[in-house]
Amino acid sequence: MDESWVNYAERIGADLHLELSGPGGRRAALIRSLREAVRGGRLAPGTRLPPYRSLAADLGVARNTVADAYAELVAEGWFTARQGSGTRVAMGVPPTPLRQWGRAEPLRHAARVPRKAPPRARGPRHDLRQGTPDASSFPRAAWLASYRRALQQAPNEVFGPGDPAGRVELREALTEYLARARGVRTEPGRIVICSGFAHALRLLFGQDGSRDGGGDGVLRGPLAVEAYGLGFHRELLAAAGVRTVPLPLDEHGARIERLGGERVVLLTPAHQFPTGGPLDPARRAAVVDWARARGGVIVEDDYDGEFRYDRKPVGAVQGLDPERVIFVGSVSKSLSPAVRLGWMVLPERYVDDVLAAKGEREAWASVLDQLSLADFISRGSYDRHVRRMRQRYRSRRDRLAAALAAHAPHVEVTGVAAGLHAVLRLPPGTERSTVKAATWQGVALDGLAEFRHPDTDMAARDGLVVGYATPSEHAYGAALEALCGVLPPGE
Template identity: 70%
Template sequence: PGPGHDLRQGQPDAASFPRSAWLAAARRALVAAPNEAFGPGDPQGRRELRTVLADYLARARGVRTDPDRIVVCSGFAHALRLLFDGATPVLPPAEHGPLAVEAYGLGFHRGLLAAAGVTTVPLPIDERGARTGELAQRPDVRTALLTPAHQFPTGGPLHPGRRAAVVDWARGRGGLVLEDDYDGEFRYDRQPVGAVQGLDPERVVYLGSTSKSLTPALRLGWMVLPDHLVDRALAAKGEREGWASALDQLTLAEFIDSGGYDRHVRRMRRRYRDRRDQLVAALAARAPHVEVSGIAAGLHAVLRLEPGTERSVLKAAAYRGLAVDGLADYRHPAIGEEAMPAVDGLVVGYATPPDHAYPAALDALCDILPPCA
């Protein structure tokens, strides 16, 4: 049996997938689809999707691109594999050397990179995001992977000065910034900050997907590439599309072009903002000593705990039947205490529980939090 209460991060609200609107878009897309759409797929992705993506990303995220610089993939993990793994990776590890990553991130992604032979170098994080100035101390590093809009999982955005500085670093080093636009569309206290890619499209690879905005079940993502990397990406994918369904691509293109995607994102932005507000209100009432760190954005929040209490809180959560993640699980194993002291905390995903179960999940969370010291 699953947990009694599920507050794990990484899952959008499955019940909110726009089934009727998606079905209507699929019908329109199938009626309008040319016959060749039902043949072998283009590894770059359907032109219809790349065209509407270029327009949408420019309008919503400030991305500077055109359809010929977009390569469709099946999600962020697939993009990493195309960039670093396989017989003809876009960025061969032997050629590009170590990859700088943020000191906190998904272990799954670090494992994927390690399996591809990529050495990852952790960048410390503070209240202004990744300390990109420290890249200058690593002359062997030419590529950095960042989550500038909403650092995962700690929750802060990359400071404007550091955004500009990391692009300058990439220019001077002849390197690249890989921009994982995690939660870029879900900012609740202000308009979302534009993508770093807009500062220099030839030095930033922009990576996005539908995993959080729609559903991870769709398996659609995209890479916006500098001109000189497009052919490499297509060589890495192979002669035919083997990952992303052409019919799903056509449906997503129609869904975006008809305005359905914008309406869905606006609706989910309100829904997730309300969920976060409920979490903050519950903590203010029952555990006011617990800090919610990071900005009002995304599908999760980090609760800061007193030093030395994270493991005991997680044990109490398991006893209570509450599934929640500890912040330590996301810490890069190579980052030392002298570079960045460890912080105890919980990573709370507030998008997953259905409406009827969310209040009880918040009660269970407040029950396992330690009292004020």
């Protein structure tokens, strides 16, 4: 046999000793054995796994059994898979020290990181910050299939100057999907593709400030916003010269009756961020009536619109009056923030102005990504992915609630009927010390005060905003244990 082939086979780990035993069939046994090989250090971080065909032949199992096992371990965060690079052990999975397997002292050479590997910045051990989905759950195979189809079927014009409105294929797919899933009433000509919600804000409110606080965008301030929201968005608006006026919140959502002289209001009616809960139906009708009476407009951030667990879907406010609502959505939570695609569903009178703003100063979203997303939606892959992740995130939410009930029953959990995070109510005066203690213990999370508008007269609340989507499946249990360990004790 050729020596170069032998060396290549050794580099990719073609000879991999695995014992398939125990309950659950061959697939479950293979997954269990691969996990143990990683834990024990026999498969070090970065090790390339054998191809499906060769491992299946070695073990005497079906090729699909190996493929399914690899896919499951990729989803759990144990392995990574990349086109052209094969399947490898994830870099962030540490082996179990050998002394825990019955040795008095670990071998010095076990699970050694190659010297050529550069040092990596150490982040938190447990990331429970809100705002990002489980990166290990990205639907790589389905997305790659859509991307290949989009690339193969793309007309030549795709590779020339694009349309600032976005590819018509994506706008048509969104028209159908948003009508069916979110109750949005629109047509392709009223949709403008952007790269996310922040990009939409820049297009709507401009980049350059003005002394009267109005901005120079399509819309002018002052802008009414919810008393709790993302500080990043407030900073972006302030940089554009737009003054924001906070609306108090209660258990029914934003206090619409507190709207004053503003003519634009920004709301998260599907799931108020970060406190949770949908906007009450009566207040939905009231804010539309307010916009009609004042000639105003509602900017609807469809935050967490797809992820609901204990209630029926809440339709978009836009469906009540398409000429008074700008509906903004993206795939940053439902799919991945790495796919820089979002959309604005606009009243007809704003379409030309938004396109002019985009054409003059804004980068356009990747046309190939737009075509891929259009295919992904049209073939039902997006619906299947959202349903799968809805089940996974609901399970994580339930695990969070169960852990708190067992270890911190005095902590109230709210805002969990939908979304990717929960709010943990804390005793007054304990939020800052709890966040600090969490940081010391390597737990990254957000205090509720971080999201409070500085000008609101609404009473401050102590709490934590805990994201349960970010950790991989195998790391989630340890993250919950660490969280419960830093919570203040009950009285």
